[in-house]
Amino acid sequence: MADILLNSLEIRNFRAFRRLRVNTLGRVNLIVGKNNIGKTCLLEALRLYARRGSPDVILDLLESRDENKLPTSAEVVEPESQALNLRYLFYGRKEVGRERESIQVGPVENPQDTLSISVVWQRQQTGDDGVIRLVPLKPEEYDTVDTPILGIVTQLGSQFTMTRPVTRYLERRRMPAMPSEINEIPSIYLPANGPTNEQIALWRDRSVVEGKRKYVLQALRIIQNDVEDVDLVSNPELKRERTPVVKLKDATNFIPLRSLGEGMNRLFIVALGLVTAQNGILLIDEVESGLHYSAQADLWRLVLQLARELNIQVFATTHSKDCILAFNEATKELAEEDGVLIRLGRKGEEVVTTLFDEEELEIANEQSIEVR
Secondary structure, three states: OOOOOOOOEEEEEEOOEEEEEEOOOOOEEEEEOOOOOOHHHHHHHHHHHHOOOOHHHHHHHHHHOOOOOOOOOOOOOOOHHHHHHHHHHEHHHOOOEOOOOEEEEEOOOOHHHOEEEEEEEEEEEEOOOOOEEEEEOOHHHOOOOOOOEEEEEEEEOOOEEEEEEHHHHHOOOOOOOOOOOOOOOOEEEEOOOOOOHHHHHHHHHHHHHOOOHHHHHHHHOOOOOOEEEEEEEEOHHHOOOEEEEEEEOOOOOOEEHHHHOHHHHHHHHHHHHHHHOOOOEEEEOOOOOOOOHHHHHHHHHHHHHHHHHOOOEEEEEOOOHHHHHHHHHHHOOOOOOOEEEEEEEEEOOEEEEEEEOHHHHHHHHHOOOOOO
16 A cells, blocks of 8 residues: 555564564554553554654653553662663563563564664773774673663664663653654654643644644534634643633634533544644554544544545554444445554464454454454
């Protein structure tokens, strides 16, 4: 399929996945499966890939699961105890530094576009040019260096390699810029509990400046067809707090968006995510959260429309059969094959995928075959 960023996906050694392969991706991909199978892990891997192993994303992933708050052992002290908690990102939660294993995310059998992240013990070495560099330790050197430094090595194919001390990740200190030719992929992540108000304000401002406000209104009208305008208002006492408000037809004043229900707020968030992710990737955890089943097919129609118009590749998760039925209803109306359902399941200890295109998903639904 032309114009999408990823036609396939392979994830190695990351969280729940020793090796996960998705041989075919669509423009809009719905990920399903039982609890604790790895749906959110797949979104996290895509976040890492799009942001090229950004320190902020790595720390966000740890913080989102409280994995940076537990000491490794009573003998290990800060900041090294937090650094060693990077093991939670690796399959099997193996000890980092000595194992020499790497997380890999990218298209199937395409090493040039594969992101690799590893954690290694290093030592400082001064080169002939007088510049101090970090050099990975050999296994036989682990116990011979007095002050080893734990570092993260990030590599994208053969295009670049970047090594940084782990402590700089943990402190959210500014990292050296990536080489100019290695650009991050524009990406937006919408967690199940919604983004922060600061993110909402940023996305709304971009949508207005770039003339995409109409798409946000289109989303809200899925539930409330008399919405005339949408905005954010500030309360000087709350500083950065900005509250989404809407104006209804024949009404004099704006009213808080949340007063119209959680479904309206979810539509607002998804629409802002879409208009901000242009030419990039949109990741949505529990896409149907807060939405009545009757509105979900129209939401998918909007997602499919904007994904094509704004050149976005969408990955969303769900537990809901209603959401799957709505996805199937919306995708089968299209002339082109834009939608793919990806079911995660287990085969022994491995997580494996089963793919359904529009036609296969419709057959499964008609025959009441369980695909969740």
